[in-house]
Amino acid sequence: MDRVLIEGLTVETVIGVYDWERTIRQRLELDLELATDIRPAAADDDLTHTLDYAAICEAIAGFAAASRFGLVETFAERLAAHLREAFGISGLRLTVRKPGAVAAARAVGVSIERGTL
Numbered sequence: 377m378d379r380v381l382i383e384g385l386t387v388e389t390v391i392g393v394y395d396w397e398r399t400i401r402q403r404l405e406l407d408l409e410l411a412t413d414i415r416p417a418a419a420d421d422d423l424t425h426t427l428d429y430a431a432i433c434e435a436i437a438g439f440a441a442a443s444r445f446g447l448v449e450t451f452a453e454r455l456a457a458h459l460r461e462a463f464g465i466s467g468l469r470l471t472v473r474k475p476g477a478v479a480a481a482r483a484v485g486v487s488i489e490r491g492t493l
């Protein structure tokens with residue numbers, strides 16, 4: 377299956393399990409691989425026949441702005457379900473990184489695959 381890619385997307389959200397984290401917004405960095413057949417869009421050179429990565433980035437920013445999860449696991453799982461439902465995505469790989477959460481690490485986070493890639 378072909379994929380539409382989104383790499384290094386940054387969003388701001390309330391995320392974290394500790395009290396001090398509930399009062400601030402922190403940056404998450406996202407990578408996505410979205411399964412789709414790109415041939416119909418390529419054949420007609422038509423954006424409406426593929427997954428619009430700009431529209432998906434906007435949807436992700438809106439989701440993050442409205443969410444207040446504790447765990448990055450929950451953020452990833454709920455975002456994956458939301459994107460699959462909203463855009464009819466058959467399968468995706470989603471990596472969510474939380475830079476700065478652990479001082480000695482460049483980033484920590486999770487990576488999930490849902491559906492058929």
Ligand SMILES: Nc1nc2c(c(=O)[nH]1)N=C([C@H](O)[C@@H](O)CO)CN2
Pocket residue numbers: 391392393394397446447448449474477478
């Ligand atoms: N597997 C996880 N471990 C931890 C998480 C998390 O979301 N998933 N979160 C924290 C804290 O919120 C941390 O990021 C604060 O620095 C700790 N471990």
